[in-house]
Amino acid sequence: MTKVFDAPEDFAATALAGFCAAHRDRVAAVPHGAVRAAPGAKDKVALVVGGGSGHYPAFLGYVGAGLADAAVAGDVFASPATSAVATVARAANRGGGVILGFGNYAGDVLNFGAAARRLQDEGIDARILAVTDDVASAPADQRDKRRGVAGDLLVFKIAGAAAEEGRDIDAVDAVARAANAATVSFGVAFDGCTLPGQVAPLFTVEAGAVALGLGIHGEPGIRTEAMLPAADLARMLLAPLLAERPDGHDGRVAVVLNGLGATKYEELFVLWHHIAGRLEAEGLTVVEPEVGEFVTSLDMAGCSLSITWLDDDLERLWRAPADAPAFRKGVVQRGIAEAPVVEEASQAIATGSPASQKTAGCIVTLMERLADALAEAEEMLGRIDAQAGDGDHGQGMARGSRAAAGAARQAADAGAGAATTLGLAGDAWADRAGGTSGALWGVALRAWAAALGDAQEGDAQAVADGAAAAQKAITDLGGARVGDKTLVDALVPFVETLRAEVKAGHPLAEAWAKAATDATAAAEATAGLLPRLGRARPLAERSLGHPDAGAISLALCARVVGEELSAR
Amino acid sequence: MTKVFDAPEDFAATALAGFCAAHRDRVAAVPHGAVRAAPGAKDKVALVVGGGSGHYPAFLGYVGAGLADAAVAGDVFASPATSAVATVARAANRGGGVILGFGNYAGDVLNFGAAARRLQDEGIDARILAVTDDVASAPADQRDKRRGVAGDLLVFKIAGAAAEEGRDIDAVDAVARAANAATVSFGVAFDGCTLPGQVAPLFTVEAGAVALGLGIHGEPGIRTEAMLPAADLARMLLAPLLAERPDGHDGRVAVVLNGLGATKYEELFVLWHHIAGRLEAEGLTVVEPEVGEFVTSLDMAGCSLSITWLDDDLERLWRAPADAPAFRKGVVQRGIAEAPVVEEASQAIATGSPASQKTAGCIVTLMERLADALAEAEEMLGRIDAQAGDGDHGQGMARGSRAAAGAARQAADAGAGAATTLGLAGDAWADRAGGTSGALWGVALRAWAAALGDAQEGDAQAVADGAAAAQKAITDLGGARVGDKTLVDALVPFVETLRAEVKAGHPLAEAWAKAATDATAAAEATAGLLPRLGRARPLAERSLGHPDAGAISLALCARVVGEELSAR
Missing domain, CATH: 3.40.50.10440 (Dihydroxyacetone kinase; domain 1)
Known part of the structure; x- marks a missing residue:
């Protein structure tokens, strides 16, 4: 750990x-x-x-x-x-x-x-x-759904060599795509890994077992078998890769045998002894193989085998020299060090109209209330998330909302209107929360902000329009639909109710309160759903009976904002 | 594992x-x-x-x-x-x-x-x-008793660079010794490692604890403390190294932060962040640090910090280019590959006298009996050894004796006399058994062989003289004395009794049987002893109440030979 x-x-x-x-x-x-x-x-x-x-x-x-x-x-x-x-x-x-x-x-x-x-x-x-190299994650005809594992090294190495020799971006893009299309990986896991600060592993593999195709964060695999001698393990790793040998390919391959962290070098060399023999027996010619640690997963035990089916261009690029801290090949003359020019994105804050500044002040208060509520709920959200994910949802939401509140306060103090204030809050949320939920909340708040503008006071219609825009931004970016056990399950009823109530002429606070109630009910109902894409099958199944953390946190935010609006 | x-x-x-x-x-x-x-x-x-x-x-x-x-x-x-x-x-x-x-x-x-x-x-x-870089294993004034850990890399790198630039052997030897004298390491362990085929770790560290100075095979450390944040761990690793800063040293240091296997790269970088800050605060100038895995210990969790106090020559050699599979520095032009010339030691087998050939035949039978008995005892010896060591004694003895029997048979079939037959058996034993016991049995059989010669039939006096020669060879090489809980505890009474009985004129079979009985009693009595140099303090203490595996296997061999001699 x-x-x-x-x-x-x-x-x-x-x-x-x-x-x-x-x-x-x-x-x-x-x-x-x-x-x-x-x-x-x-x-x-x-x-x-x-x-x-x-x-x-x-x-x-x-x-x-x-x-x-x-x-x-x-x-x-x-x-x-x-x-x-x-x-x-x-x-x-x-x-x-x-x-x-x-x-x-x-x-x-x-x-x-x-x-x-x-x-x-x-x-x-x-x-x-x-x-998209991991053959265990989707069939060959759904190549774009495959996860990326140690094929990263092969694809990046080839793309990097093409860029280094001065090809233009279309050419580098094309050869990188060709390298990705020619690269397949298959992995096995013997044991899970433990995140910093956690005492239990993120996922586990039964003692004495080998999990085939398990992802490097514990994503679903193919099946579990009893642990095998190295010679049989070599056969098992190779089989699904050889099955995807392109028709008529001449057999030149770049190969990476990658340790995931706790499976050590001598074990990889033992395995390589068998893999090299089998590759030769299959009539393949191995070009400059790499055996070691290239894409690890903290202290996870296991390994993966990656093959790139080479042509003349891919072979030349794979063989080209490289000189990075953890990967060297051939001889590269060192260049001259320069201090990097870092342009941190900084935006001049446009002054809003007095009416919009008033709305901005309200946004600051709301964001601060959200940050307080999410800090309080952090542990609870983490516990819910750990049922189906890596348990970091509470941390991300707390960090993101606190940053958003700070950014909103700064913008409003500088005289920004509602759109600028909420937009910068969204950017700060995305930046500090990171991960998927950070990105979704970021685009949602930015979209919502645009509907408010920096000129008028935000009225009920503008708020409802913003909610609809936020929903569209989230579903466009994330691709989830109602029933997938994500925050969309709470977001859609929230937005529908809010729009309907506003359209019916109810005041914003009332409309919002009703929408928040519906969102809460919908969030709680996600307990009955199985996630469409669970992180790992056993975890997905464990999540049944527990609501989705993203939906719960969205409903919580809706309720907190509703209470604040009603109190005004 | x-x-x-x-x-x-x-x-x-x-x-x-x-x-x-x-x-x-x-x-x-x-x-x-x-x-x-x-x-x-x-x-x-x-x-x-x-x-x-x-x-x-x-x-x-x-x-x-x-x-x-x-x-x-x-x-x-x-x-x-x-x-x-x-x-x-x-x-x-x-x-x-x-x-x-x-x-x-x-x-x-x-x-x-x-x-x-x-x-x-x-x-x-x-x-x-x-x-001899590990400061935890002996005080500074007993430098030559210190173990070697990740300082290996620093010392070898400097010696290798000196050799590469064409210095003669006296100069390389001198700078290598200077590098070793200037190199200190201190390590911490969070968990033990598991040997191939074993289900339990070779040693353990209490959960939530950090063992200070524990060796890479579990050798004794200094103390155990509760696990600390990285910043404090950095301080703890540095303190014993800074304490050995040479008087008046100008502060240029080569530094290696080494992971032992399951403690991964990002953890080492977190630690390095703090170590680099503290080194700077101490006024030290770090020259080309290395942070990664350089001397691992299977999947052991932990890390070590090594410092070489540089002078101009050591600094230049540390900075010099190198190009090895797991360690590269600067730019080295690759040389031209050549097939290595390997002179496997092979000896023409001298023909012995007919009388000595007869003794050689007897030796072959005895070695084959020993190999059978040790194969049967392998697991039992492994279990005893695991109380105080790494549990490989049974395996080494079985492997060594089987190889010895094969070599003896081959020599005797080729007409060798007793000395040649037993000498080659000893060489084969050492080669295949490996480790300390292999080396000791190898020199013992070689010494015993010399006393038999290739001319006469081996009589009781020659056998007793051989036993004395074997005892001297073992104590000269290994340095152990009676009471240290090693095979010497059984060997010394065996040799004393054998010599006394032969001197008293008893037939060899009788004398040997009595000596074997004394050896067995002495081997069993080692259960009451604590090893002078335990592999690890907790293991050394666990060994109390269990006999020494080396003494037990020696007594077993003595009994088996005795039975065979009596049956003739």
Whole structure:
């Protein structure tokens, strides 16, 4: 289990600081990540990779010549916030466009996707590259639903080499997609991992058993079997990968055998002895294999095998030199270190109309009430979330709402109107909460803000319109529908009731109170649902009989705001 | 725990094969180890490092330009045999002499020391370099009693750089000793590790506790405390190292923060954040720190901090480029790969006199009986050994005696006399058993063989003289005395009784039977003793009430031989 930390919530940020201190000759710290100390050539395409912390060498260990230009580090097992991705990408941008690479997980898709749109709005040609190599997570004909695991290294290495040799962004994008399409991984787990500050593992594997295809955060696998000798394990890891050998492929493969944390080097070498023999027996030619730790999962026990089916171009790019803290290949001459230019997003605050400033003042009070209520509810929400997830929902909501309240106060004090105040609150929420819920609350508040504007006092109709816009933003971004056991289950009845009551001419406080009641009932009813996409099958089943934490926290927020409105 | 293996006894050898397969562009396999694929310059001093397996990157991961020329891999946590060290060293020798580097453990001191003597006899200038960095294992004024831990990396790196730049063996030897004298380490453990095939850990650390100074195989530490936040852990790791800052030292230090296996990268970075701050506060200048896994201990949880107090020469050598599978620094141009020349020691078998051939036949029968008896006793001996050690004694004895019987049979079939037959049996025993007991049984049988000669039939007096010679060889090599709870406790009464009975004119079978009875009583009486040097204090105390496995196996062998002699 994770033993070395101070306050658990500071773990990822302190680890990032320590990483940058240890590798200061190779990387430079920027907010939420690291960039190369010696940047690539001007107009080079920048490869920016990232995801949750807890997977080192992924992603910080990949920053260096021939590989990534920068990495963004989220909290442990949580996607970095949209603004974090955008900040790091801006620092890495050399003028040739940016490719944002990440493993295909919901929170990362949300945040890297939103960051790409932000960068595009700023005139930076930003593309996203979601790695989808895990064959256990979806069938071959649903390739885009597959999770990203240790294939990250293969895909990023190839993309990084293409960028390094000066290809333009269309060419790098194309070869990165080709590398991803040619890369398959399969993993086995022997035991779960424990988050900093937790005493029980996030998930477990039965003693003496091996879980096939279990994800690196405990996502659903294929089946569990009794532990096998290494020779049989090698066969079992290879079978699903060989089954996806492209028709007519000549057999040249790049191969990565990856340890997840507690499965150590000599065990990997024992396994490699058998895998190498079987690959040869299959007529495959292994090109520069890698055996070690490349994408870990804290102290999880297990390993994964990844294969990239090479063609001439992919082979050349895989063999190309690279020089990153945790991955070196061939010989790279070191460049000259430069201090990175970090443009922290900062916005001049537009002054609102007096009427809108009044609404902004009300928003500040509401956000502060929310932050207090969510701080109080943090542990309760964490307990509910732990039934089906990693138990960090309470922490994220508390952190996000506190940051939002602070940002709202700052904006209002500077004379902002309602839209600016609520929009900045939403940005702060997303940035500090991180993960999926942070991204969803961020876009929801931003959308709601737009409906309020900075000119008029927010009336009931504007508030109801905002609620509808928030709902649309959340379902557009997250893709969940009613019945999926997410916050959408509480959000939809809330918005429907609010709009209907406002349309019927009821005052806002009354309309809101009724909507909050409906949201609460709907949130509690999620106890009867099974999540559509459980983190891990056993956890999903355990969640039956418990409501969804996201729906509960949304209903709680609705009630708190309702009480405040009624008291006015 | 260790999960990936086939037969546990093949673990280290299969891991070695897998390592060589994974890194075939950098290393070439030789029996019991690996050498650089592209050897160093002719007449370069060769640095050959090694020790037990289970510590990767130590020692195989260090083979490469600017670091080691070769590494020898013993069984898990067991010293490689003398002949293994000699074989690998011969393959690495470029004509400039060989430095044999290892951590300061009894088995390694025995086997690397004996290998150095063998190489010297062959005209190779061989020196030994025992790394003694662990401040927890002995006070500063008994530096040579300290164990070797992650300081291995610092000392080997500096010695390797000196050899690479072409210094002669006296100069490399001198700077290696200076590096060792300037290097201190201190470690903490959070949990023990589990050997391949075992279900319980080799040792444990209480849940929620941190064991200070516990060795990487569970050797005695200083004390146990409640687990601390990372900032306090940093202070605790640094204090004993700073206490040994040399008078007037200018503060330049090379630093290695090493994870033991299950304590992962982000945890090490969190710790490094605090350590780097404290080093700066102490006015120290950190030169190219290393934070990661360098000397592991299977899946042990914990970490160690090592400091080398640099001068100009040590700093230059620490900064010099290196290019090994698990350790790279700066830029090294790759050399040209060559197939290594491996001179496996092979001896022409001298024909003995007919009388001595008859004794040789008797020796073959006795060795085969011993091998059968030790195979049967393997589990029992393992159980006894686990009370105070790592539980591998039964396995080593079974493996050694079986190899000895095979070698004896081969020699006798080729017409060898008694001395040659028993000597080759002893060599085979040492080679296959490995570890401390293998080395001791090897020298004992060799010494005994010399007393028998290849000319006469072995009479009672020759056998008794051989027993005395074997006892001297064992105490000379191992340094143990009666009362230390080792096999010497059974050996000394056995030899005394045998010699006295033979001197009194009793027939050999009778004399031997009486000696065996005394050995058995003495072996059983070791249950009342505490080992002088327990592997770990808690284990040493647990051993009270249990006899010593080495003494028991010696008495068992004495009884088995006695029964066979009586039956003739």
